[in-house]
Amino acid sequence: MSFQFSNRVPKSDSDPVGDILKVAGSPDIISFAGGLPAPELFPVEALKQAADKVFDKNGRSALQYASAIGNPDLRNQITQRMNRQGINCDVDNIMITTGSQQSIDLTAKMFVNPGDTVIVEKPTYLCALDVFKSYGAHIVGVEMDDDGMKMADLQQAVADNPNTKFIYTIPNFQNPTGRTMTAERRQQMVEIANKADIMIMEDDPYGAIRFAGDDIEPVKYYDTEDRVIYLSTFSKILAPGLRLGWMVMNKDLMPKYSLMKQSADVHSDNLTQYIVAQFMADNDIDDHISKIRNVYRQREKVMMAAIEKSFPAGVHYSHPQGGLFIWVEVPGDIDTIELFKTCVGHNVAFVPGEPFYPDKVTPGTFRLNFSNMSEDQIKVGIKRLGDAIKETIGVGQRAKVTEQS
Amino acid sequence: MSFQFSNRVPKSDSDPVGDILKVAGSPDIISFAGGLPAPELFPVEALKQAADKVFDKNGRSALQYASAIGNPDLRNQITQRMNRQGINCDVDNIMITTGSQQSIDLTAKMFVNPGDTVIVEKPTYLCALDVFKSYGAHIVGVEMDDDGMKMADLQQAVADNPNTKFIYTIPNFQNPTGRTMTAERRQQMVEIANKADIMIMEDDPYGAIRFAGDDIEPVKYYDTEDRVIYLSTFSKILAPGLRLGWMVMNKDLMPKYSLMKQSADVHSDNLTQYIVAQFMADNDIDDHISKIRNVYRQREKVMMAAIEKSFPAGVHYSHPQGGLFIWVEVPGDIDTIELFKTCVGHNVAFVPGEPFYPDKVTPGTFRLNFSNMSEDQIKVGIKRLGDAIKETIGVGQRAKVTEQS
Numbered sequence: 077m078s079f080q081f082s083n084r085v086p087k088s089d090s091d092p093v094g095d096i097l098k099v100a101g102s103p104d105i106i107s108f109a110g111g112l113p114a115p116e117l118f119p120v121e122a123l124k125q126a127a128d129k130v131f132d133k134n135g136r137s138a139l140q141y142a143s144a145i146g147n148p149d150l151r152n153q154i155t156q157r158m159n160r161q162g163i164n165c166d167v168d169n170i171m172i173t174t175g176s177q178q179s180i181d182l183t184a185k186m187f188v189n190p191g192d193t194v195i196v197e198k199p200t201y202l203c204a205l206d207v208f209k210s211y212g213a214h215i216v217g218v219e220m221d222d223d224g225m226k227m228a229d230l231q232q233a234v235a236d237n238p239n240t241k242f243i244y245t246i247p248n249f250q251n252p253t254g255r256t257m258t259a260e261r262r263q264q265m266v267e268i269a270n271k272a273d274i275m276i277m278e279d280d281p282y283g284a285i286r287f288a289g290d291d292i293e294p295v296k297y298y299d300t301e302d303r304v305i306y307l308s309t310f311s312k313i314l315a316p317g318l319r320l321g322w323m324v325m326n327k328d329l330m331p332k333y334s335l336m337k338q339s340a341d342v343h344s345d346n347l348t349q350y351i352v353a354q355f356m357a358d359n360d361i362d363d364h365i366s367k368i369r370n371v372y373r374q375r376e377k378v379m380m381a382a383i384e385k386s387f388p389a390g391v392h393y394s395h396p397q398g399g400l401f402i403w404v405e406v407p408g409d410i411d412t413i414e415l416f417k418t419c420v421g422h423n424v425a426f427v428p429g430e431p432f433y434p435d436k437v438t439p440g441t442f443r444l445n446f447s448n449m450s451e452d453q454i455k456v457g458i459k460r461l462g463d464a465i466k467e468t469i470g471v472g473q474r475a476k477v478t479e480q481s
Numbered sequence: 482m483s484f485q486f487s488n489r490v491p492k493s494d495s496d497p498v499g500d501i502l503k504v505a506g507s508p509d510i511i512s513f514a515g516g517l518p519a520p521e522l523f524p525v526e527a528l529k530q531a532a533d534k535v536f537d538k539n540g541r542s543a544l545q546y547a548s549a550i551g552n553p554d555l556r557n558q559i560t561q562r563m564n565r566q567g568i569n570c571d572v573d574n575i576m577i578t579t580g581s582q583q584s585i586d587l588t589a590k591m592f593v594n595p596g597d598t599v600i601v602e603k604p605t606y607l608c609a610l611d612v613f614k615s616y617g618a619h620i621v622g623v624e625m626d627d628d629g630m631k632m633a634d635l636q637q638a639v640a641d642n643p644n645t646k647f648i649y650t651i652p653n654f655q656n657p658t659g660r661t662m663t664a665e666r667r668q669q670m671v672e673i674a675n676k677a678d679i680m681i682m683e684d685d686p687y688g689a690i691r692f693a694g695d696d697i698e699p700v701k702y703y704d705t706e707d708r709v710i711y712l713s714t715f716s717k718i719l720a721p722g723l724r725l726g727w728m729v730m731n732k733d734l735m736p737k738y739s740l741m742k743q744s745a746d747v748h749s750d751n752l753t754q755y756i757v758a759q760f761m762a763d764n765d766i767d768d769h770i771s772k773i774r775n776v777y778r779q780r781e782k783v784m785m786a787a788i789e790k791s792f793p794a795g796v797h798y799s800h801p802q803g804g805l806f807i808w809v810e811v812p813g814d815i816d817t818i819e820l821f822k823t824c825v826g827h828n829v830a831f832v833p834g835e836p837f838y839p840d841k842v843t844p845g846t847f848r849l850n851f852s853n854m855s856e857d858q859i860k861v862g863i864k865r866l867g868d869a870i871k872e873t874i875g876v877g878q879r880a881k882v883t884e885q886s
Contacts (some may be wrong), residue, residue, distance in 0.1 A: 077678060077680075081737070082590065082597075085737055085741070089740075094739075112546055120541060120544065121538075127532050127536065136521070136523055136525060138722055139721070140517060140520050140722050174746040174750075175747055178746045181745055185489055204745070210744055301482045308587070317752050318750060318751075319579075326484075332491075332494060338582075339586060339615055340586055341579040342724065345722070345749075346724070347749050348752060372861055
């Protein structure tokens with residue numbers, strides 16, 4: 077039979093990032109490709125105890141259909157966490173989702189008509205780009221520097237695109253760059269959104285995993301007109317397999333999100349919501365998060381030292397204060413998909429920059445993850461990567477590098 | 482701020498069904514409204530044991546990110562179940578979803594451009610209608626009789642709508658009517674779809690819960706050209722809170738569904754997938770299902786006897802051989818939303834017919850659920866409902882009824 081797909085579906089079946097992750101998953105390869113948290117830190121025993129309690133105390137309720145907006149205990153605990161992080165909200169602003177990915181999907185479905193503009197950081201989270209494309213968005217990328225999105229460029233993008241629905245930003249330890257937006261720019265972003273009467277989708281999966289520098293208030297903290305939708309998730313602070321995230325939003329939006337959520341999957345896994353609520357009641361999740369922070373701090377430090385030692389001069393890289401990622405920029409007109417292939421020959425992997433760009437790709441870029449490999453693997457892997465970069469520059473790009481340096 | 486929603490979003494915030502279920506949820510009311518399975522049948526202890534094993538043996542894997550298409554063990558077990566039910570498939574045809582609701586949503590997103598036609602039974606599952614509307618579908622309802630969708634009408638609907646993308650059908654113990662499509666019509670439906678080169682979405686949440694009559698092969702069994710997408714779920718045979726469903730589809734569709742699923746929620750809850758796979762490895766789920774069947778058979782019998790005793794003459798109702806629902810048709814031009822209000826005064830509830838219709842509503846219709854109330858509650862509740870119907874017909878409709886009888 078011949079399938080007639082909707083316009084939302086990509087023409088090609090190719091999944092370059094999936095293919096990269098498949099290659100990177102081979103046991104011989106030291107992979108800095110995925111965005112996987114360190115599984116040895118998952119609180120398996122504490123979650124087991126929480127699950128046992130739920131089955132004993134609330135088994136039948138946890139296994140039954142439940143409310144679309146989520147478990148009230150879990151929403152209460154999230155409200156308290158949000159308040160401690162400077163977000164002024166109550167439980168009626170909180171909705172549970174099947175991970176932040178669903179929060180992004182529901183928000184795009186809710187606001188984006190084909191042709192509407194969504195403004196994003198350039199580069200940005202590749203699966204957010206996939207979602208925006210699937211709803212027919214016109215995606216406009218705004219350049220970043222080490223302080224996050226450039227505000228003059230954002231201003232211009234908003235002015236150039238009067239049909240903008242929202243700005244999508246990852247202010248903390250951005251994926252893929254690891255960069256953090258300054259407090260000043262967060263405030264400016266809200267001012268720009270207020271003036272243009274557009275929304276902001278603040279995606280903050282990594283904010284709690286800060287291992288250096290001082291906390292910065294979320295964009296939502298500066299939100300004077302309740303137009304920022306704040307997203308976060310248990311994926312990086314507890315376990316991604318649970319697929320539980322949450323949104324903080326204007327109360328007026330809750331009825332429509334609730335209907336949309338019912339259409340999407342009725343509600344998120346109720347058993348897991350009960351388990352996480354029980355885990356948070358019985359454990360100090362901040363204690364657990366500080367363990368994650370300590371391990372990631374150390375891994376980032378080891379990766380940074382290895383990069384300094386192994387990468388050739390002229391290669392730039394970000395210095396994240398948290399999160400999971402370092403962004404690398406190799407000088408010259410390097411195709412990092414080719415570099416990836418060379419690296420696989422050296423048994424090391426990363427994600428090339430290309431899929432993170434909404435439009436024009438900056439060549440020579442790629443993303444490194446430091447959360448999922450041991451310190452020893454990081455040392456060996458970065459050495460291999462350095463060798464591969466030298467080989468690539470040496471073979472194809474020596475002249476250009478010399479010109480530039 | 483002013484929110485500019487996409488065209489997919491209903492203009493009104495009203496959620497009449499949600500409001501009905503809220504009223505029906507009051508502790509004084511005997512509710513035949515929701516579609517909730519009997520929670521006293523949930524295998525809480527066996528699921529707890531399965532969960533403990535998963536935490537002990539596979540905790541870290543179960544809590545980590547996983548494949549979009551689902552856990553391989555669970556997909557294998559589903560494949561075997563499907564084969565036993567007459568569906569010729571292997572594991573590469575199976576994808577796990579966050580409940581059948583997500584299977585419906587992904588399929589509509591995959592195939593329906595605004596203006597494309599989706600053909601449905603009239604009446605049909607109301608949350609499927611919501612999904613189809615959200616993607617801009619032109620929904621065409623086909624009349625049913627006690628043998629399911631009328632094939633001549635289906636033929637006509639397909640001929641009248643050359644832009645039809647698929648037929649959506651619930652062949653077993655349909656929601657809301659409880660009716661079952663005959664084997665002959667299932668085969669005819671496939672022939673009609675083959676001829677017109679359109680797809681069939683076969684939604685089968687209740688098929689395993691047959692308590693009378695003989696099993697009928699699924700529509701997918703008659704599928705000669707691999708154009709039927711078959712959906713089912715653990716909601717009615719295990720527990721709906723887990724939000725786990727599956728799809729059986731043409732292998733060629735798997736790469737696109739996998740990408741779409743990644744965009745929607747990356748993957749379904751991995752911990753719960755592990756738990757259900759472990760439960761199925763350690764327990765005979767068919768044993769469990771036969772317990773459900775026995776209880777529902779008895780409840781349906783009690784409800785049927787109570788209806789015969791309490792409802793006034795001239796009221797028609799379906800005689801389901803399985804599932805959760807009975808469909809009632811009161812003669813005359815009764816507004817069952819008004820009848821619902823009268824019933825709430827009598828402390829009994831149902832879902833009025835209106836939201837199940839894609840277009841013109843058949844007045845006097847409503848849905849009764851028999852799975853979620855005890856036999857005693859069923860006896861008392863149906864008596865109250867009979868009184869409310871008599872009151873309504875007696876007060877407003879006596880003349881009409883007399884004319885018709």
